[in-house]
Amino acid sequence: MSVSIVIVDDHQMVRDGLASLLHGMDTDVEVIGQGANGHDAVELASSLHPDVMLIDVAMPDMNGIDATLAIREVDPDVKIIAVSMHSDRNYINGMLDAGALAYIRKESAFDELSHALGDVLNGKVYLGEGIAEIVVGAKSSPCNLTEREMEVLKRIAEGKKTREIAAELFLSDKTIETHRRQIGRKLDLHSVAELTKFAIRHNITTIN
Amino acid sequence: MSVSIVIVDDHQMVRDGLASLLHGMDTDVEVIGQGANGHDAVELASSLHPDVMLIDVAMPDMNGIDATLAIREVDPDVKIIAVSMHSDRNYINGMLDAGALAYIRKESAFDELSHALGDVLNGKVYLGEGIAEIVVGAKSSPCNLTEREMEVLKRIAEGKKTREIAAELFLSDKTIETHRRQIGRKLDLHSVAELTKFAIRHNITTIN
DNA sequence: TTTTCCGTAAGGGTTTTCCCTGAGTCAGTT
């Protein structure tokens, strides 16, 4: 009895690559479906009910975290392996909290995928090289930011100046200044450039 | 006589995937080396002299464009296929100008890779789905920045302040100020946040 | 109920950036 697998990633070539890798494995696996975004993932989960799904975390339209949450609604039994470009703490925790059983990075070697597959099939959790440390060593950037601070940071990362942000939020310049300083203190990032990168990493703003 | 190939991509899993795909092709190919960045690419080109190199455009340390330029110095005969996440005009033109013979996206299907490989081996140029249109319809974002301006922009996007950049480059504060203004004018981007995003998109800095 | 945190705001000062004009050198082109 072979293991049925669905691959979801927004890059066709990555999907083909993963499929090819799975095909070359010693475990008897069969790729029964592929998708390009979170919506595809949910549909495929409910229609095909695969044993395992490989899901990319960062995808357009609907990301891996939301997809995982939705999939657990339609089929709580499917075992989800998160495959990501980033080892961002928020992504990792997001996916694991959502119900993924394994998290591996694309940077990592192929045998991590094999290992992850073996572990999740046995009901175990597998975290790729360096992932466990990030999960455990949480604490450093818990993104303590409050709602308001997020709103301000978002606008800072869009290149807006204090006065513009104040006008947009109907607040005093001084209030925005206070938020700016508070954000800098909390994140220990003291330049707009670093704040912008932080905002991008944490999906608070987009790259465009 | 098989075709020797070297794969350069900063993601191990993507490399493995591509290798696996190549292995399953009808053409007789052999992957003789892999690298994770531009420096690896140049070294592998000069030591292995492969027939074809698959090179990712966006990589840390040394990107695909610079790598391609350097490779053409050490081995003008190696045929280079650019494999990229983005269909950014600057990336495409950069790679093709540098000497790549084909440009395909990871979003595209696997058979584009097969097609590109066949074409470059026959001395032809291959551009993936939609790439040709972008090349033809070029013009818009020529990224006019000079060497110096790139160095300054890189440091701006790292969150450094004028004085620090001046010290690093052994220049006057006023000179850096002039460069800053010139960069802003050329790109029509007037905030550090937007400049940072531009720098990230153009691989002048990293997200971290 | 007292404490704590969030959000709001202000006063006041320092530092940095932004923007202008002008200008000199040097290399490569025409």
Add this chain to the structure above:
DNA sequence: AACTGACTCAGGGAAAACCCTTACGGAAAA
């Protein structure tokens, strides 16, 4: 020889950001 463009630097002023402390109302938690 004249020109263009890259790179360098300066003076000076306006705007913005940075940094400090203080403070008050409300909500949530202890």
